[in-house]
Amino acid sequence: MESFTFLSPGLYNYWIVIFLMMVGFYIVISRGNLVKKLVGLNIFQTSVFVLYISMGKVEGGTAPIFGEGFETFSNPLPHVLILTAIVVGIATTALGLALVVRIREEYGTIEEDDIQAQEDETR
Amino acid sequence: MSAHLPILQILIPLMAAPFCVVLRHRDIAWFISLVVSLLCFAVSIMLLDRVLVEGVISYYMGDWPAPWGIEFRIDVVNAYILLIVSAIGAIVSLYGRHSVNKEIPKGQVYLFYTAFLLCLTGLLGMAATGDAFNLFVFLEISSLSTYAMISLGKDRRALTAAYQYLIMGTLGATFYVIGLGLLYMMTGTLNIVDLHDKLVQLDDSIRTLKAALAFLTVGLSLKLALFPLHLWLPNAYTYAPSTVTAFLAATATKVAVYVMLRVFFSIFGIDMFEEIGLGDVIMVLAIVGMFTASTVAIFQNNLKRMLAYSSVAQIGYIMLGVSFLNATGLSAGLVHLLNHAIMKSTCFLALGCVMYRMGTVRLSELGGVGKTMPWTMGAFVIGGLSLIGVPLTVGFISKWQLISAAFQADLMPVAFLILLSSLLAVVYIWRVVEVAYFRTPTHHAGFKEAPLSMLIPLWIMAGASIYFGIDTDMSLGVAQIAADMLIGGTP
Numbered sequence: 352m353e354s355f356t357f358l359s360p361g362l363y364n365y366w367i368v369i370f371l372m373m374v375g376f377y378i379v380i381s382r383g384n385l386v387k388k389l390v391g392l393n394i395f396q397t398s399v400f401v402l403y404i405s406m407g408k409v410e411g412g413t414a415p416i417f418g419e420g421f422e423t424f425s426n427p428l429p430h431v432l433i434l435t436a437i438v439v440g441i442a443t444t445a446l447g448l449a450l451v452v453r454i455r456e457e458y459g460t461i462e463e464d465d466i467q468a469q470e471d472e473t474r
Numbered sequence: 475m476s477a478h479l480p481i482l483q484i485l486i487p488l489m490a491a492p493f494c495v496v497l498r499h500r501d502i503a504w505f506i507s508l509v510v511s512l513l514c515f516a517v518s519i520m521l522l523d524r525v526l527v528e529g530v531i532s533y534y535m536g537d538w539p540a541p542w543g544i545e546f547r548i549d550v551v552n553a554y555i556l557l558i559v560s561a562i563g564a565i566v567s568l569y570g571r572h573s574v575n576k577e578i579p580k581g582q583v584y585l586f587y588t589a590f591l592l593c594l595t596g597l598l599g600m601a602a603t604g605d606a607f608n609l610f611v612f613l614e615i616s617s618l619s620t621y622a623m624i625s626l627g628k629d630r631r632a633l634t635a636a637y638q639y640l641i642m643g644t645l646g647a648t649f650y651v652i653g654l655g656l657l658y659m660m661t662g663t664l665n666i667v668d669l670h671d672k673l674v675q676l677d678d679s680i681r682t683l684k685a686a687l688a689f690l691t692v693g694l695s696l697k698l699a700l701f702p703l704h705l706w707l708p709n710a711y712t713y714a715p716s717t718v719t720a721f722l723a724a725t726a727t728k729v730a731v732y733v734m735l736r737v738f739f740s741i742f743g744i745d746m747f748e749e750i751g752l753g754d755v756i757m758v759l760a761i762v763g764m765f766t767a768s769t770v771a772i773f774q775n776n777l778k779r780m781l782a783y784s785s786v787a788q789i790g791y792i793m794l795g796v797s798f799l800n801a802t803g804l805s806a807g808l809v810h811l812l813n814h815a816i817m818k819s820t821c822f823l824a825l826g827c828v829m830y831r832m833g834t835v836r837l838s839e840l841g842g843v844g845k846t847m848p849w850t851m852g853a854f855v856i857g858g859l860s861l862i863g864v865p866l867t868v869g870f871i872s873k874w875q876l877i878s879a880a881f882q883a884d885l886m887p888v889a890f891l892i893l894l895s896s897l898l899a900v901v902y903i904w905r906v907v908e909v910a911y912f913r914t915p916t917h918h919a920g921f922k923e924a925p926l927s928m929l930i931p932l933w934i935m936a937g938a939s940i941y942f943g944i945d946t947d948m949s950l951g952v953a954q955i956a957a958d959m960l961i962g963g964t965p
Contacts, residue, residue, distance in 0.1 A: 372652075379641060392644055399651050406659050429658070432607055436651060439614045443644050446618055450625055450637045457630040466634060 364405035371398035383463040385454065389447045396440045403429040403436070476520070480533040480546040483517050483556065484599045484612075486510050491591040500583035504571050507587045511563040511594060518560040518598075522553040522952075532604070540604075541668045547604030551956040554808070555601040555732045558815050562724040563594050565819065569931035570717040573826045577715040578626050586626055590721070592619040597729045606654050606741070607664045609733065610647060613697070617643045620726060624714040635709035642696055642706040649693030656686035657741070669741050683742075684750060690737050691752060698730035700756070700793055701763025704786045711782035716826030719778060723785055723822055724815040731792055731811060735804075738796070739960040748799060757797035761891055763790035768898035772905070777828075777835040780902055781821050784861060787895065788814045794888070795876050803879035805957035809950045810872035813860070816942065817868060820857035820935040824850050827924035827932060837906065842915030844907075847923050851910050853936035858903035860939045863896050867943040871950060 371394055378391025407429035415427040451461055458466050490510045494503040525531060525548055533546040548556075567590070578586050596616025603609050621643070625636035658664060660682055661672035676683065692703075699707040707727075711719050738747050747753065767786035774780035792814065795807030825835050827850040828843060844851040860869035873892060880889035923929070942949045 376645075379645065385637060388641060392641060395645070396648055399648055399655065402652065402655050403658075406655065429655075432664075435607075435611055439611065442618055443614070443640065446621055447637065447640050450621070450633055450640065453625065454633045454637060457633060470631065 364401060368398050368402045368405065371395075371401065385451045385461045385463065386448070389444060389451070392447070393440065393444060396436070396443075400433045400436060400440075403433045476524075478533070479517055479521050479524070480531060480548050480602055481535070483514055483521070483560075483602055484595055486513050486517075487591040487595040487598070491588045491595070494584050494588040494591065498584050500575065500580065500587075501571075503584040503587035504567070504574070507591055508564075508567045510591060511560065511567045514560040514594065514598065515557075515564040518553065518556040521548055522550075522557050525550055525553045526952075526955075541663050541665045544608050545604040545665055545667075546602050547667065548602060549956075550952060550959055551732070551735070551808075552601050554812075554952050554956050555729060556598060558728060558812055559594070559597045559601060559725045562721060562815055562819055565823075565931045565935060566717055566721045566724075569720070569823055569826070569928055572925055572928055573717050573830050574715065576830055577628055577717075582626060586623060586715075589619040589622045589626075590718075592616075593623065593721075593726075597725050600729050601732060604666050605664055606657075606666055606669065610651055610654065613647055613650070613733070616726065616729070617647065617697075620722060623718045623722075624710050626718070627713040627715050629713045631709065632713035635706075635713045639706040639710045642703075646693045646696030646703075649689050649696070651693075653686045653689030653691075653693060656682050656689065660686075666736060666740050670743060673741065673746070674743060683746075687737075687742060687747075687750060687752065691734070694730055694734045694737065698727045698734060698793075699786055699789055701759045701766065701786065701790060704763070704767070704789075707786060708779055708782040711785065712776055712779040716778075716822065716829045719782075720819045720822035720826060723781070724819040727785070727789055728811050728815055731789070731796075731807075735796065735807075735960060739804075744799060744961055753797045753799045756793050757888070760790040760794040760797060761888070761895075763787060764794070764891070764895040765898070768895055768902070771902045772898065774902075775837050777825055777837055777840075777906065778822070780837075780906075781818065781825070784899065784902065785814075785818060787899075788818065788861070791872065791876060791892070794892070795879060798879045798883045798885075800879060800882055801954070801957045801961045802875065802882050804960060805950065805954045806872060806875035806879050808953035808956055809875055809946075812949050812953070813868035813872045813939070813942065816935055816939045817857045817860035820853055820932065820939055821861070823928075823932045823935060824854035824857065827928050830924055830928065831921050837909055840909055841913035842910070844910035845915055846921045849929050850924050850932065853929075853932045854910075855903075855907060856936045856939055858899075858906065860943070862899045862903055865943075866940065868939045868949070870943055871946055875950065 375391045375395030375398060379388050379395065382388050382391060407426040409423055409425045412423040412425040413421050415424040455461050458469055460466060487510050490506050494506055531548040534540065535544040574583055574586060593616050596612045599612030600609055603612060621636045621640045624639060625633050657669060660676060661669055663669055663672055696703045711723060764787045767783045771780045771783035774783065792807045792810045795803045795810060829835055831847060860867040863869040863873035873896065876892055877889045
């Protein structure tokens with residue numbers, strides 16, 4: 352434990368998690384295209400999946416299935432939690448895309464700026 | 475049967491929702507949702523009664539014991555929140571029939587009731603569960619159905635409002651999951667009671683814990699619309715169908731506040747919370763929110779938007795009460811949770827009646843509406859007086875409790891600011907009163923009062939905002955027990 356530094360191999364996963372998290376978050380904030388925003392949101396959520404799955408890993412552990420000659424198992428709970436979170440993520444994406452379809456039907460565009468411009472005209 | 479009360483609360487609406495989809499008939503769907511929400515209300519009354527007499531009820535899902543299985547744990551705090559949510563649910567379904575039929579296209583009404591029942595499931599589930607991850611799942615159930623309900627609004631801007639809320643809400647929920655993941659890393663448990671037991675054994679200078687608290691706070695602040703994170707709220711409330719707005723304003727943010735209280739007081743505990751010093755941050759945000767949102771509310775022409783901004787301000791009051799970190803403040807926050815639910819739903823239900831008859835809630839088109847719809851606007855004025863905090867209304871009880879908490883915490887200037895911000899509420903409510911009562915009715919001579927089936931639920935809420943302003947045993951009494959429980963660290 353005490354030998355961990357910022358570049359320890361054990362922390363690779365967490366660096367990737369943070370990188371993905373920031374990438375996703377940045378896309379959500381900076382992009383005006385509604386579909387791209389959802390893509391960013393998905394990357395953001397995926398980073399959390401990786402975070403959970405990484406913390407379930409036990410060094411030298413195998414998949415949590417009982418069998419001859421296997422003593423150590425990875426913690427299955429975070430995996431199960433993430434299964435739930437993936438389902439939630441899919442539902443969110445589906446609903447988000449459905450909303451984008453409806454927005455496109457009403458406004459004829461999926462660019463935030465164009466939608467805003469149309470709203471300003473009608474006001 | 476009575477042993478299964480905690481889960482019945484969630485199962486009934488969850489099982490009923492598919493029936494609405496299968497039967498595809500708007501009146502049957504309405505009837506199902508009315509019966510279900512009344513049943514939930516009855517169950518939550520029984521639960522509160524049992525909790526007050528017998529103490530905490532633990533219910534193990536599928537008989538798996540607590541730290542491993544999912545526990546539904548009902549104490550006074552939960553039972554109180556369950557009662558608020560299910561009561562509002564019942565009132566809203568009683569009220570909704572005409573309003574929903576008018577504002578939502580005929581073919582989509584049964585889908586609206588499905589989403590409504592799922593939303594009720596999610597909100598009640600969030601309040602009932604004792605498992606922090608299970609809470610996230612219920613949070614998403616309620617949020618997803620909320621986005622769908624908002625997007626059913628007539629105006630096309632309802633779609634962009636729902637989309638915006640979807641993005642912000644999902645970010646908030648994901649932040650919550652990140653924070654929870656960090657806690658799980660440190661403790662290896664997700665049960666709220668167990669989390670607390672394990673956390674107090676840890677050294678509280680650990681950075682992971684602070685990061686976890688930060689993630690949880692930001693995520694939940696997004697959901698409950700604490701001041702700088704409230705941007706999704708005004709549009710969502712303005713463009714959603716009137717019934718949805720009344721329901722959401724009274725329940726969704728309230729349950730999020732409840733989750734925040736759980737995180738602060740039941741998981742982290744008041745000592746650790748005090749040490750990190752988050753209370754001061756929340757106090758500043760709450761006060762800034764009270765003033766900014768109330769001021770913005772004054773300049774709104776659309777009354778739904780005005781009340782939406784007023785909601786942001788009122789959430790400021792609730793969080794201000796919490797940030798005092800004493801029992802009086804917390805009970806003020808909790809009682810304002812109930813009181814705000816009552817008065818804001820009164821106001822929004824009244825606006826729903828106006829929308830039903832006039833087809834608009836723009837202030838400039840409502841001259842003299844107080845004369846054509848005296849009962850509706852009468853209820854609105856009672857709700858408005860509550861928002862201001864006039865004696866004999868529920869608003870007064872909350873403000874009184876808040877100000878005494880401020881004195882108790884030796885924060886005289888804060889007490890003064892609470893009074894000052896109430897004056898802003900006087901301004902925005904007075905604008906409505908002035909237009910509604912002192913202008914001659916112009917172009918709507920033929921308009922009449924809203925139908926009785928809408929007026930009765932409206933006046934039940936208006937009556938409640940006076941009743942609980944006089945008899946505070948039920949509201950403040952329970953809130954004080956709940957606050958003592960949260961502060962005492964025995965969840």
